[in-house]
Amino acid sequence: MINALYRNMLSGKSVIRELSEYAQNLGAQIGEENIFDFSLGNPSVPVPQAFNDRVVELLRTESSIAVHGYSPSLGIPSVREKIAASLARRFGLPYTKDDVFMTSGAAGALAHAFRLVAGPGDVILTFAPFFPEYHPYVDLSTGAKLRVVPARTEDFQINFDAFEQMLTADVQAVLINTPNNPSGVVYSEETLRQLADMLLQKEKEFGHEIWLISDEPYREIVFDGRQAPYVSAFYPRTISCYSYSKSLSLPGERIGYVAVNPQSGVSSLLVNMCGQISRGIGHNCPSSVIQLAVADVCDMTADLSIYETNMNLLYDGLTRLGFDIVRPGGTFYMFPKALEADANAFSRKALQYGLVLVPGDTFGVPGYFRIAYCTDTKKVVRSLDAFERFVKAEY
Ligand code: PLP
Numbered sequence: 001m002i003n004a005l006y007r008n009m010l011s012g013k014s015v016i017r018e019l020s021e022y023a024q025n026l027g028a029q030i031g032e033e034n035i036f037d038f039s040l041g042n043p044s045v046p047v048p049q050a051f052n053d054r055v056v057e058l059l060r061t062e063s064s065i066a067v068h069g070y071s072p073s074l075g076i077p078s079v080r081e082k083i084a085a086s087l088a089r090r091f092g093l094p095y096t097k098d099d100v101f102m103t104s105g106a107a108g109a110l111a112h113a114f115r116l117v118a119g120p121g122d123v124i125l126t127f128a129p130f131f132p133e134y135h136p137y138v139d140l141s142t143g144a145k146l147r148v149v150p151a152r153t154e155d156f157q158i159n160f161d162a163f164e165q166m167l168t169a170d171v172q173a174v175l176i177n178t179p180n181n182p183s184g185v186v187y188s189e190e191t192l193r194q195l196a197d198m199l200l201q202k203e204k205e206f207g208h209e210i211w212l213i214s215d216e217p218y219r220e221i222v223f224d225g226r227q228a229p230y231v232s233a234f235y236p237r238t239i240s241c242y243s244y245s246k247s248l249s250l251p252g253e254r255i256g257y258v259a260v261n262p263q264s265g266v267s268s269l270l271v272n273m274c275g276q277i278s279r280g281i282g283h284n285c286p287s288s289v290i291q292l293a294v295a296d297v298c299d300m301t302a303d304l305s306i307y308e309t310n311m312n313l314l315y316d317g318l319t320r321l322g323f324d325i326v327r328p329g330g331t332f333y334m335f336p337k338a339l340e341a342d343a344n345a346f347s348r349k350a351l352q353y354g355l356v357l358v359p360g361d362t363f364g365v366p367g368y369f370r371i372a373y374c375t376d377t378k379k380v381v382r383s384l385d386a387f388e389r390f391v392k393a394e395y
Pocket of ligand 1 (some may be wrong): 043104105107108131177181215218242244245251256355388
């Protein structure tokens with residue numbers, strides 16, 4: 001028998017992927033140069049040379065089993081040690097290798113985190129706007145339900161009134177993503193403090209723990225010379241889900257980790273449980289050579305400056321055209337308000353001008369749209385002409 005659940009999902013495929021495929025087909029017909037594909041968050045900047053050099057060196061100098069063999073189920077100990085030391089140095093928490101579990105990107109990390117702290121009948125809360133893959137990640141994995149707190153559209157920080165109402169006793173975990181996909185907003189220290197206070201208060205009231213799952217693949221992509229506040233520093237029961245997909249431009253290598261706050265008192269237990277979850281889901285350890293190479297460049301990033309350049313160009317150009325935008329503090333996304341209430345209709349019209357924009361409905365905020373500006377700057381500049389023609393002709 002073919003599994004009906006997954007078969008039925010074929011009719012509800014990712015809007016983002018479908019738009020990206022559509023853009024590629026359209027590009028083949030009317031020329032790549034006439035398409036401004038802002039649909040997919042696929043990093044455009046080169047991987048640091050040091051990473052490639054290290055891979056080559058490892059391949060030349062290490063034994064076949066060291067670079068191509070199975071790694072231990074929690075990850076290679078020296079890799080976990082290096083990452084823990086880097087986290088401890090940078091963020092001031094006493095991480096050791098026992099707090100770190102290697103995964104296939106943030107998606108793999110989240111798949112483990114959800115199973116660590118939620119099961120059938122539980123609720124995981126997240127905040128709009130949110131990464132749409134959270135639905136399949138949660139709904140298909142744990143038997144828990146994902147519920148979404150409505151957005152605070154004036155600044156895309158947390159809507160605490162709505163959050164408090166939805167934070168009921170069946171909530172076992174709260175999932176946040178800062179810097180945020182799709183808004184580009186970085187949660188402030190004040191937001192994180194208020195969030196932590198509310199969780200601590202509700203833990204007391206309900207008599208059970210509430211875990212904070214922090215999805216942070218954009219942690220290093222922050223503008224204006226700032227740093228994103230480190231979520232785990234605000235709340236002891238935090239599970240950080242990190243990925244090198246964006247900061248090192250390595251999405252195809254599928255590499256990231258879970259880091260459990262050592263101050264939770266149960267970090268080693270949870271990390272060991274991750275090894276058992278892997279057995280259950282058939283997600284085994286990521287590639288050994290990639291683990292070894294990434295550990296040696298874990299304090300580096302690719303040259304991420306192009307994202308800030310692109311953001312400033314788009315933010316200035318689009319606000320001049322009358323768009324209402326919360327200025328992104330990081331990532332390579334922005335989330336303007338559409339020029340009509342129906343963002344789907346807006347995005348369909350934009351396609352006629354070669355602009356591929358993702359309607360906000362898929363991120364839980366109708367009436368807005370996402371621009372993924374991880375593309376080259378010349379294209380961003382030319383897209384502003386297309387935006388101008390679009391706005392002048394249609395609105
Ligand atoms: N979380 C967010 C918010 C993302 O934007 C993405 C990818 O775009 C992921 C998780 C998954 O990242 P990874 O490629 O590391 O699995």
